Amino acid sequence: VLWSIGVGVWDYDMVGDAMSFDDTVARFWQVEGGRPIPMSEVVERIHPDDRTRAVAEVRTALAAGSEFATTYRVVRFDGSIRVVATRGFVTRGLARQPVQLSGILWDTTLQHDAAVARERLQQQQLELKDQFLSHVSHELRSPLTVIFSFVEILLDGLAGELNEQQREFLTITQRNAAHLRQMIDDLLEVTRAQTGKLVVHIRRLELAPVVSSTIEDLTRQAVAKRIGLTGSIPPELPPVLADPDRVRQVLLNLLDNALKFTPEGGAIRVAVEGGRESAGEIVVTVSDSGPGIPEAEREEIFRQLYQLDYGAPVTRKGLGLGLFICRELVTRMGARIWVEAGAQGGSEFKFTLPVYSPVSAIESLLTPDNLARGRFHLIVVAFRPNTKRAWAEREDAAVGLALDVVRHCTLPDRDLVLPRTGASADEEAVGVLACAEAADAAVLVRRIEGQLPRCEALVAARLVWTVGLRTLDVGVAPGETARDVAGALSTRMEDVLAGRDAWRDAA
Amino acid sequence: MSPSARKILVIDDDQDLVRALGTRLRAEGFLFVAAGDGVMAVAAARREQPDLIILDLGLPGGDGYQVLGRLKTLMSTSSTPVIVLSARDPKVHEERSRAAGADAFLQKPAESATLMAEVRRLLGEA
Numbered sequence: 001v002l003w004s005i006g007v008g009v010w011d012y013d014m015v016g017d018a019m020s021f022d023d024t025v026a027r028f029w030q031v032e033g034g035r036p037i038p039m040s041e042v043v044e045r046i047h048p049d050d051r052t053r054a055v056a057e058v059r060t061a062l063a064a065g066s067e068f069a070t071t072y073r074v075v076r077f078d079g080s081i082r083v084v085a086t087r088g089f090v091t092r093g094l095a096r097q098p099v100q101l102s103g104i105l106w107d108t109t110l111q112h113d114a115a116v117a118r119e120r121l122q123q124q125q126l127e128l129k130d131q132f133l134s135h136v137s138h139e140l141r142s143p144l145t146v147i148f149s150f151v152e153i154l155l156d157g158l159a160g161e162l163n164e165q166q167r168e169f170l171t172i173t174q175r176n177a178a179h180l181r182q183m184i185d186d187l188l189e190v191t192r193a194q195t196g197k198l199v200v201h202i203r204r205l206e207l208a209p210v211v212s213s214t215i216e217d218l219t220r221q222a223v224a225k226r227i228g229l230t231g232s233i234p235p236e237l238p239p240v241l242a243d244p245d246r247v248r249q250v251l252l253n254l255l256d257n258a259l260k261f262t263p264e265g266g267a268i269r270v271a272v273e274g275g276r277e278s279a280g281e282i283v284v285t286v287s288d289s290g291p292g293i294p295e296a297e298r299e300e301i302f303r304q305l306y307q308l309d310y311g312a313p314v315t316r317k318g319l320g321l322g323l324f325i326c327r328e329l330v331t332r333m334g335a336r337i338w339v340e341a342g343a344q345g346g347s348e349f350k351f352t353l354p355v356y357s358p359v360s361a362i363e364s365l366l367t368p369d370n371l372a373r374g375r376f377h378l379i380v381v382a383f384r385p386n387t388k389r390a391w392a393e394r395e396d397a398a399v400g401l402a403l404d405v406v407r408h409c410t411l412p413d414r415d416l417v418l419p420r421t422g423a424s425a426d427e428e429a430v431g432v433l434a435c436a437e438a439a440d441a442a443v444l445v446r447r448i449e450g451q452l453p454r455c456e457a458l459v460a461a462r463l464v465w466t467v468g469l470r471t472l473d474v475g476v477a478p479g480e481t482a483r484d485v486a487g488a489l490s491t492r493m494e495d496v497l498a499g500r501d502a503w504r505d506a507a
Numbered sequence: 508m509s510p511s512a513r514k515i516l517v518i519d520d521d522q523d524l525v526r527a528l529g530t531r532l533r534a535e536g537f538l539f540v541a542a543g544d545g546v547m548a549v550a551a552a553r554r555e556q557p558d559l560i561i562l563d564l565g566l567p568g569g570d571g572y573q574v575l576g577r578l579k580t581l582m583s584t585s586s587t588p589v590i591v592l593s594a595r596d597p598k599v600h601e602e603r604s605r606a607a608g609a610d611a612f613l614q615k616p617a618e619s620a621t622l623m624a625e626v627r628r629l630l631g632e633a
Contacts, residue, residue: 145616145617
């Protein structure tokens with residue numbers, strides 16, 4: 001039955017290193033049927049680019065799991081490529097040691113090609129939309145600039161004194177122009193999110209000044225609506241890991257909404273809390289005395305284009321993109337955003353930000369979204385600031401430099417920089433390994449100042465062994481800026497990705 | 508107009524915006540000259556010797572970057588501060604502008620207060 005639908009069967013005896021298989025499998029692998037072959041001969045038939053990954057997946061199953069599934073390409077003698085999928089299970093002996101692998105194998109070339117074509121088409125469509133919106137946004141901004149400029153000229157009395165009503169009407173014009181600008185910005189942000197171009201530049205950040213300046217910027221608007229806008233920030237706030245511009249953008253968006261929906265005479269409060277060692281995160285809360293959000297819609301409002309129906313007139317609706325963008329941004333900073341019912345009615349929007357530490361700096365890069373976008377290229381960076389500063393300070397400098405490098409890499413979505421972390425070689429090795437495994441990464445080892453320190457060599461060796469990674473050394477002289485380093489790394493990585501350069505096996 | 512008034516050259520092909528910027532700059536006590544395309548802009552900069560230049564990136568007769576490049580290579584204008592005022596995406600063009608020699612990048616629409624603060628800062632009047 002399996003044969004008739006093109007599915008082959010194989011069976012691997014681990015003790016005798018003997019792979020047996022039926023005629024269908026023999027055809028795929030282009031080997032003579034009938035006699036078992038060693039595993040190395042099977043591996044040889046796998047496309048070189050898929051080999052380390054496929055082997056790693058089987059190894060992982062052997063080490064801990066019971067089942068596995070993988071796909072890989074086979075290059076046939078005529079040069080054509082077939083995509084093969086296989087599923088199998090592990091049989092274990094009395095001591096839980098794996099003794100046998102059995103499974104099935106089938107051809108998924110057609111499905112694979114169709115999926116690739118579909119994905120390419122989707123990406124092309126998104127790119128087109130992105131280009132179109134960038135163009136439209138540019139063209140819309142120019143006339144808007146003229147409107148803003150002349151309204152400001154009139155409001156400042158540069159074209160003569162205004163009476164009260166003229167001033168009021170111009171203020172309304174100005175507010176609506178600002179709203180238009182906001183909608184143009186939002187449209188662009190959403191396409192950027194869809195094409196993976198929405199970038200956050202996270203770094204060590206003192207949160208208090210960002211929060212208080214944002215509140216300050218909106219005070220005038222609040223006063224105009226007779227709304228009390230207050231903030232409470234604890235004095236001993238630990239630094240967070242975030243993008244200052246994006247934090248401001250999220251907070252502005254939440255406060256804008258709060259101002260929009262809170263009736264005259266109401267109250268809006270911004271509270272920053274947390275930072276206890278255990279939680280490892282800071283929570284920012286924006287509470288308002290507006291109508292509140294029904295429980296059933298508290299998740300829905302973060303969806304694209306979602307508009308809440310308040311059953312009451314609201315001065316101006318938006319595009320329904322603000323909260324969607326907030327969630328995209330917060331998620332990209334490795335944090336969460338949600339809404340709860342306020343204690344005294346109204347809503348409480350909350351978002352978290354991770355407390356800064358070298359480990360959180362790395363973890364923040366390993367978002368599901370980043371991981372889903374494809375294989376990571378992992379750069380283990382050995383920055384050794386040549387100073388006599390305290391360990392914590394040196395560590396901060398190393399992380400800062402590493403994040404700076406990643407920022408300047410021309411392949412930002414695919415690069416990961418791991419600065420030196422942990423106080424001991426072992427601690428560091430464990431952290432790097434965990435990240436590498438989570439990222440299914442290839443590894444680039446960057447070294448500065450001559451020899452690779454022992455602990456990094458150890459990490460590299462273990463990475464190669466455990467995850468089937470390869471290393472690439474990039475030798476650049478000390479004293480270079482993050483930009484120089486990033487430039488050199490990016491060039492080498494582009495070469496590697498384009499197949500112009502060979503990986504060097506470090507094993 | 509005081510004899511020591513600083514002169515500002517606005518390079519932008521949007522005549523309405525040039526008018527608005529002219530009104531604003533004159534009201535703030537500056538001398539104001541304008542050019543509407545790349546070729547005229549470089550000539551105007553050499554002739555007028557402005558104290559500061561406000562430059563748009565999308566220009567007829569030469570992209571703003573070409574104009575910036577010319578301004579930075581000409582002896583007489585190479586040290587004149589330049590503010591790029593463009594509708595283009597700052598995430599791409601801010602760094603590019605600065606690399607090409609601009610002293611500041613503001614995205615359109617920029618608030619007058621922001622623009623004027625930048626002008627005064629670069630003229631050392633802040």
